[in-house]
Amino acid sequence: MVEIVVENLFFKYHDAEKYALKNINLVIKERESIAILGENGAGKTTLAKNLNGLLKPTQGSVRIDGIDTRSLSVAKIARKVGFVCHNPDHQFFAETVEEEIKFGLRNFGFSEKEAEKKLQEVLKIFGLEEYRRRNPFQLSGGEKKRLAIASIIVWNPELLILDEPTIGMDYAQRQNIQKILKSLVSEGRSIIVITHDVDFAANICERAVVLSRGEIIGDGSLRDLLSNQEVIEKASLRKPFLIELEEELGFKRFEEDFDSISEFLIRVFPRCRS
Amino acid sequence: MSFLKAFKYRKKDSIIHRLDPRSKFLFSIVLMSFSIVFLDIRVLLTILAFQIILLGLSKTLREWVYSLKGLTFFFVIIFVTQLLFGGNIFTGFVFSIRLIVLSSSMSWFFLSSSPEDIGRAMSSARLPIELVFSFIMSIRFIPVIYDEFQSIYDAQRSRGLELEKGGFRTKIKNLMPILIPLLIGTIRRTYEIADAMEVRAFGASSKRTSYKDLKFRRGDYFLCLISILLVFTMVYLKLLLAIE
Numbered sequence: 339m340v341e342i343v344v345e346n347l348f349f350k351y352h353d354a355e356k357y358a359l360k361n362i363n364l365v366i367k368e369r370e371s372i373a374i375l376g377e378n379g380a381g382k383t384t385l386a387k388n389l390n391g392l393l394k395p396t397q398g399s400v401r402i403d404g405i406d407t408r409s410l411s412v413a414k415i416a417r418k419v420g421f422v423c424h425n426p427d428h429q430f431f432a433e434t435v436e437e438e439i440k441f442g443l444r445n446f447g448f449s450e451k452e453a454e455k456k457l458q459e460v461l462k463i464f465g466l467e468e469y470r471r472r473n474p475f476q477l478s479g480g481e482k483k484r485l486a487i488a489s490i491i492v493w494n495p496e497l498l499i500l501d502e503p504t505i506g507m508d509y510a511q512r513q514n515i516q517k518i519l520k521s522l523v524s525e526g527r528s529i530i531v532i533t534h535d536v537d538f539a540a541n542i543c544e545r546a547v548v549l550s551r552g553e554i555i556g557d558g559s560l561r562d563l564l565s566n567q568e569v570i571e572k573a574s575l576r577k578p579f580l581i582e583l584e585e586e587l588g589f590k591r592f593e594e595d596f597d598s599i600s601e602f603l604i605r606v607f608p609r610c611r612s
Numbered sequence: 613m614s615f616l617k618a619f620k621y622r623k624k625d626s627i628i629h630r631l632d633p634r635s636k637f638l639f640s641i642v643l644m645s646f647s648i649v650f651l652d653i654r655v656l657l658t659i660l661a662f663q664i665i666l667l668g669l670s671k672t673l674r675e676w677v678y679s680l681k682g683l684t685f686f687f688v689i690i691f692v693t694q695l696l697f698g699g700n701i702f703t704g705f706v707f708s709i710r711l712i713v714l715s716s717s718m719s720w721f722f723l724s725s726s727p728e729d730i731g732r733a734m735s736s737a738r739l740p741i742e743l744v745f746s747f748i749m750s751i752r753f754i755p756v757i758y759d760e761f762q763s764i765y766d767a768q769r770s771r772g773l774e775l776e777k778g779g780f781r782t783k784i785k786n787l788m789p790i791l792i793p794l795l796i797g798t799i800r801r802t803y804e805i806a807d808a809m810e811v812r813a814f815g816a817s818s819k820r821t822s823y824k825d826l827k828f829r830r831g832d833y834f835l836c837l838i839s840i841l842l843v844f845t846m847v848y849l850k851l852l853l854a855i856e
Binding site: 352353387390411412413416417419420423425427428429430432441442445446474489490493554 | 643674675680702760763764766767769770771772773774788789794796797800850
């Protein structure tokens with residue numbers, strides 16, 4: 339399983355005057371589900387692109403399984419670290435869904451037989467079987483997003499990074515993506531989700547890395563960080579619905595405070611007792 | 613694609629930025645003419661030095677230097693064709709400088725003139741608004757297309773695409789996963805913009821007025837005077853001194 343160590347990472351775009359990332363230190367271990375949160379322009383996508391080698395550090399280092407990303411090609415890293423960009427239209431070019439999914443497999447040297455087998459599997463997982471021969475550009479927003487994730491997950495990368503997976507999605511589509519990602523996490527796959535959607539993040543991830551103006555202002559349990567008013571304000575976030583509800587009701591934590599919750603529910607809904 | 617950045621307007625407070633785009637355009641055309649008319653390295657290097665001073669004055673030297681990286685591919689082609697068809701390294705160098713002067717003449721103008729000002733300059737020349745608008749949009753779209761190209765390139769590299777690998781045919785074939793989404797995205801955006809313009813009544817009024825009018829100032833007259841002097845110099849060098 340993949341392990342990423344980020345040490346004193348500074349990153350500056352070539353035509354920029356300021357650093358987009360400053361002094362980032364992170365360790366991403368196997369089987370972790372991490373949400374990268376922060377305001378617009380905080381450096382979330384830049385950090386993600388440094389993690390999969392699309393961008394190389396200006397200072398400091400990003401090491402994947404001990405190897406500096408500067409000495410690895412993007413294709414080599416992509417085999418281990420899959421990156422789903424926020425706009426699926428940026429990656430579609432094939433005439434059919436099937437060809438789109440097989441593109442990565444061919445680049446990584448899978449045989450046609452293996453590719454076909456893996457294609458069948460992901461089509462089933464992502465509910466895309468009936469669209470197999472459809473043009474990717476003719477799919478709906480939610481279907482496109484599913485296809486984009488499927489076309490990365492198909493070669494089984496050890497870590498999956500998703501940039502804004504729920505942007506522009508309706509509730510049903512969002513729930514669908516959430517369900518798929520939850521099942522990937524429960525299978526033990528490492529996932530990094532870049533999002534503004536705190537409820538979505540709270541439902542999938544256990545750890546959060548909160549960025550503000552290119553710096554990490556919080557790294558730890560998602561629940562703890564998103565209960566911290568200072569972090570929330572600095573990163574222009576809001577508390578997830580569940581945490582807000584807990585606070586409104588005066589409970590510590592839903593999962594730790596079952597007795598009080600039961601008492602409360604019985605008081606409000608007396609018929610619960612029976 | 614990084615050479616496209618040489619045509620992206622940079623909002624800066626400089627003496628060049630404050631000039632009227634019409635005087636700057638005239639001057640750019642004159643500088644460009646030098647690179648077309650002359651092949652003499654002394655003339656080309658003098659014009660290049662002149663352009664570097666102008667880029668320095670417009671505080672866009674860094675962007676220009678970066679854009680030169682994008683021309684590397686063309687430099688290689690120039691050197692290869694020169695060596696293959698009877699030239700030598702020196703002629704390759706001369707043609708490369710010619711290319712730099714040619715592209716810098718225009719990049720200096722575009723780096724320091726906002727698309728809005730260019731549009732106003734075109735309107736003041738009584739060009740039809742449809743043409744002016746299409747031109748402005750195409751300038752504005754250069755950096756947008758560059759950014760989109762970069763995003764698509766990143767997305768495909770994340771799926772194991774390696775443009776550097778293989779022979780010439782493979783490289784061309786490998787460009788397809790980048791060019792197809794880029795083309796589709798651009799066409800789609802064109803329709804979206806056309807719709808957005810129509811719903812805001814573009815073209816409903818035949819007589820258009822401008823919120824801001826361009827004014828020729830002392831600096832613009834001075835630049836026009838230099839342009840005229842340069843034209844005379846060009847004629848003198850070419851016809852009387854017979855410089856190649």
